[in-house]
Amino acid sequence: MINGASVGGCTAAILYARQGARVALLERRSDVNAHKVLCTHYIQASAYPVMAATGLDKALEQVGAIANTADYWTRWGWIRPPHDPAGAHGYSVRRETLDPLLRKLAAGTEGVDLKAGHTVDELLVEGGRVVGVAGTAREEPFSLRARLVVGADGKDSTIARLAGARTETTENGRFSYFAYFKGLARQPGDAARVYYLEPDNAYVMPMEDDVTVIAAVVSKARLDEFKADLDGAYTNFVRSLPEAPDIDNAERISKIVGTVNYPLISRDPAGSGYALIGDAALTSDPLAAVGCAWAMQSAQWLVSESAPAVTDADAASGAAVDAALARYGARHAEETGPHHHLIADYAAARPFNEIEEFSFSAAARDARMAAHFHTFGSRLMTVEEFLAPEIVARMEEVNGHGLSDEVLRRLAGEDVAGSGDGAADDVFEGVAR
Ligand SMILES: Cc1cc2nc3c(=O)[nH]c(=O)nc-3n(C[C@H](O)[C@H](O)[C@H](O)COP(=O)(O)OP(=O)(O)OC[C@H]3O[C@@H](n4cnc5c(N)ncnc54)[C@H](O)[C@@H]3O)c2cc1C
Structure with missing residues (x-):
């Protein structure tokens, strides 16, 4: 049973089903085309192998997702990596495109039963082990037993809260606001631009359909200025970027959206009978743009460690699954821990070390x-x-x-x-x- 049919949950559902598991994929939103709003859509290249394994890579290319790369502005000038179209890349694609596509891919995979409109609010626990979930669907109660319960339900994970997963929180010293534009000139190779303004940051990321997102990621010391006049402060901030994108000759096609408080959350990713993937396990700083990639990758780490135990029809108890979950927990820490350590430290909006x-x-x-x-x-x-x-x-x-x-x-x-x-x-x- 997987709770949450977004980036992590859909990826895990596809990969488990391909290994022969029967997967109930629960999602509280009933609209299968629903998408996450707070995201700036840059999927890191580290997730490319998972996207290739699920078939998402080809599906994204068909809808015009950008094979992404980036240049980085620093006080020493631009960092310009080579833009090799055949080189390693991820994709930049709006969540309104990605989320329905991935959900459709999962729902169309044999063995996956997508249950939209199902909200989990209770864990079934026997002998200290999580053995299922209960909740509400269209105002009717439901309950479901499973060999493994996966929390892919985002940063405020219900599964993590109900299971009492150990949680560490780090304050984020920056807030972020972003808006979408059409008609902005693109860089060679459709490269994104990331600005290290010390302590503020910004990024300009081109996506499909001639749309570009521009984000201002600013030290909380300047929050009052943005709160007093969001439109003016955001526009001035973007105009003042080095080699600024020419927003005055482009069409802004959205409101300015964002978040003023986004703490980083790290949880123990596994316990008896349950595992957490994606943001439920680790909500890192949006500035690092690692969330979608790590949601997909953590899904793959979990499936590769646990699928044999989950699909073993002869397994009498949950011991084999729990042993696999312990391996997953260790792998998650090894793969993400050192990176997140640096990201969390930089989130203090301090000067460069x-x-x-x-x-x-x-x-x-x-x-x-x-x-x-x-x-x-x-x-x-x-x-x-x-x-x-x-x-x-x-x-x-x-x-x-x-x-x-x-x-x-x-x-x-x-x-x-x-x-x-x-x-x-x-x-x-x-x-x-
Ligand atoms: C401002 C901002 C910008 C960002 N930009 C980027 C970026 O450029 N690149 C990047 O990689 N990441 C970015 N991120 C992070 C990225 O959005 C997340 O890391 C990613 O969405 C995590 O995917 P997930 O599948 O773990 O969780 P989510 O996408 O949050 O999905 C959780 C799912 O669980 C469902 N759910 C929740 N509770 C329940 C329940 N009780 N019962 C049933 N269903 C439930 C939700 O409806 C949802 O579908 C950004 C985040 C922010 C805030």
Whole structure:
């Protein structure tokens, strides 16, 4: 049973059904064309293999989704990775296109039963193990037993709340507002533009049908200014961007929408009889644009760990499923933990730390480091790979200076006095504040 038929839930449903599982895919919204509004639609390249596995890649290309890439503005100039059409990419596609398409793909997969208009509000628990859910559909109560209950129900996950999943919250120091435009000139290769304005950020992302979304991601120190005159503050902010998109000669086709408080939420992704995927497990900073990709990828990690146990007709108890869920939990932490650690630290809207200055400036100065930077931002490499010794040496060469001794010792995994355990995923600790 999967609760939530959005990016993560539909992906998991397709992958489980392909492994022979019978899947009930519950969704509280009754309109199968419903879509998420708060999203700026950039799916990172790290999710490409999952999209290829579900067939979503071809479906997206047919509706004109953009094979995405990006340039990045910094105080050292533009970071311009090569835009190779045959290279690794994700897709930029509006949720009003993506969500119905993915839901249709899931509903059309043999073994998936999409139950729209079903709201879960209770867990069935036996002997401390989650064994099903109960809720309401068209004002009628329903209940459903399942070998595994998957919470794919977003950042305010009902499954996580009812199961009492351990939760960590980090404040987000920025708010964001965005709007959609038609008729904006595009960059070569349809590249998105991401601005690091220290501490503010902005991005300009082209999508299908000549639509571009422009987001202002601004330090909360400026919230009053935006609250007093949203239209004026947003428009001035966009106009003042370096090489600003020419919004005065484009058509704005939407209201300005956004969110003024979006804390980052990290939960234990598995417990006895249940698992969490997507935002239910980890709501990272929207600024990093990792949510959709990680929703798909966490679905795939879960299915690859648990499908054999879930589909084993001879399994007498939930022990094999729970063992698989523990493996999924460990994998989720390993894949997302170090990345999210850095993202959460940057969400404080603080100035760049020493490693950010060092790596961003090197990427602005050197084509190879630009490609490396983009690959990291696309979440196609680990934090350790991003700062491997030969990479740090190259950055030093192009910058004409090195990192401080303290940072180098941290990168080498040394426990610098008073700094904790020196674990590899803590490389930015200390220098980050
Ligand atoms: C401003 C903003 C910009 C963003 N931009 C990007 C971006 O550019 N790129 C990117 O990758 N990510 C972005 N994100 C994040 C992205 O939107 C999410 O990470 C992604 O939607 C998570 O997918 P999901 O399937 O886990 O959850 P969701 O998409 O939130 O779906 C949850 C589903 O569960 C259903 N549901 C909830 N509760 C229940 C219940 N009790 N019973 C039944 N059904 C239920 C909901 O109706 C919904 O369909 C952005 C987020 C914000 C706020």
